[in-house]
Amino acid sequence: MSRALFTFACVTSAVAAQSIAKSPVQNESKRRFYENEQQVVPLPGTVTPSTPAEAELLGPRSLVNGVTVRSAAPLESAFRSVRTVAALHNKREDLFPNSIYIIIAGLSGNILARNRNIVSRAVYPVALGVAAFSYFLPQTFRNTRDFVWAAEQRALPEVAKQQVAAFEQANGFVHLVEETAASSQQKVHSGLESLRRSISKITGLNIDEEVLKK
Template structure:
């Protein structure tokens, strides 16, 4: 019993000494040595209780996914080009409208070209007609007048038709033409020549008609030249006979004296 109080007196100071060695700092601090960075020492000092750390605003923004609306400063990843995209009803409607507009424009252009071509042909035909009629008119220095000359030609053709009224159909067809052409060559020769040249230009497009025209004109010209030669020969013979008769009468008159 007397031993226990003695043991207690020696054990308690020994425990206090052991605890002092445990909590004794390993680095010695001097009173005149200042702390290098007191703020850093405060920051790295651990709290007494392990409280959960609060994330910063940057960490929250980095871990938050982009909004569903797609409005963000970060560029969105473009879809892969290899992924086929089915056309939407709006795209199909746009394609149909485009095809319709192109078809309508093509038909409008064709219609406009057709109208322009028709007007060009009409204007060309009108120009050819007016230029042809103008080319048939006689020049001013010829002093030909178409109004009385045309009436004379028409009257001559009607007279030829009346003369050949009781003949066969060939004579009734040819006689007015001959009388009209003859009168035209006498009354309006320059106009008749222009009409003949125009007819010849049209006949050259058909070789058969042109050959027949040449053959007929040559036959008529040969007939006229032959008739002219015979008439000149008959006139010369008549003049020779008249001269012979005149000389005979003169001789007879001389002998009678």
């Protein structure tokens, strides 16, 4: 067994020595661990241009107080969203305890619609919450409403046009009802005045004077 292992070791050593003898030996004065050392460690002061992928990752350049600043697009989007939401709040209106009142109103709507259908469960909390929002934070509610309306016009212009048309139609219907009610009231008043005159002419009584005497 030991003789077989010795024979195998000798054969392996001979094969390794033969392969080393065939490969050329390079005598270099300086060892090189990288193929191109200039690409690995650039010289100080060397300006390396960024690739398009790196430039896109860093974001566009902007000049702030004479200094070029780069910021990533996701970071800019996050800060822009925070500034937009913060601008909706009117500084004259206190978030506390008004926001707590709004939450309580929404929870009250949920309690009221507890034994009703699924539509009522969805509508009641939202309706009461929006009503409380408009009552306790009126200016913030207007700012939020205008922001949502502008966002809807940008994202869903067709839906916004349909809403404008529906609002104008409803507004026209309200004006029509008001005009009809005013016209009906005027007709009733004219009819009563004509009836009073007819009674006065037939009976010879002055109804206004009789009422004043009483």
